[in-house]
Amino acid sequence: MKAAVLFKPNEPLQIVECELDPPKALEVRVKMKAAGVCQSDWHVMNGDWPSPMPIVPGHEAAGEILECGPGVTTVKPGDHVIFSFRPHCGRCRYCTQGRTVLCIGRAAVPPGSLYDGTLRLKHKGQGINQMARIGTFAEEVVVPEEMVVPIRKDMPWPQAALVGCCVATGVGAVTRHAKIEAGSAVLVIGCGGVGLNAIQGAMLSGAGLIIAADILDNKLEMATTFGATHTINTAKDNDAVKKVKAITGGLGVDYSFDAVSVDKTQALAFDALAPGGHAVAVGISAATVRAQYSPMMMVFGEKTMSGTFYGSVRPNLDFPILVDHYMEKRLNIDGLISRTYKLDEINDGFKRMMAGEVARGVVVFD
16 A cells, blocks of 8 residues: 655655554554645644654545454444544543543553554554554555544545544634624634635624635635635735724624634734634644734733634534535535645645645545
8 A cells, every 4th residue: 555654854745655554452444535635734744743753644534444453333344434633532531521622541642653552554664653643645544443433425535534624623613612603703814724614614603794814815715705705815904903893893803713823813813803802723833833912902802812623623423513514515615625636646735735726635545
């Protein structure tokens, strides 16, 4: 089987032949069908997020169960599944509270390996790590049972893959984390895959105004097709906060969602809030990024700042719901897929993503 392996940060992925050991207890082997090209993978590839090397990136994916190890009870061969890149031990304080994306029950396991601390993937005898313990830029993977969620079989593979990250993160940030009220004024900063889905989440929740902000006109044009009522090009507008307040009658927005999460966008997310507003950091920045906002205005304006990881979703429950939303035409996932690639075209996929040419690129496997 083939996999896209990163041997050193800031080098292209190499498509190499690999050997895959069979699943052990509570593990499954999955034939990959589709995998999204995501900014989070890029953070690993360029060294923003230090990771063990060599490693197979990829975390937004869907596939078919081929084989189950001893003790597996939630899936069987032939099942269609979406990967969850978060563990779900079911026993820690967060899992028992229903906040499974914050699971700490696997924290002692080395990153990149499976839960017994060993590797299943090898290249010329060398062990290969798997990003988020799934590493989905590969033709087949062995992963923990708890990191796959079974779904209905009529869901198309590329669309199913995107549910596993950008759809869940964007929609969940609005509907699960912020729980916005109908009629709210909303600002979404960054109109890539996650931001576009935050816009969709705002639509599902009945938002009254949805303002999209980005530095690229093509992204803003796309945002309008997903439900944005107004757009702001922050590279051209010298005072985006003033523009937001003009659109909202002088007050600002009730909720802002920052799908970029760098210093400038975090400041915009906070400053654009109306009194009593709630700003949510959704995108994941490099570890060195620091944001600035006024604590005085937070107090006087009773503003809230929070972060959401993975949209605060519960993958086992929410992935099938999001799939149903798509199948019932309540979610537009087709429009997210700007381009598809074969595995050996994956480096081109990242170039196009970083150039802002696509909402989402998807690697489609035979």
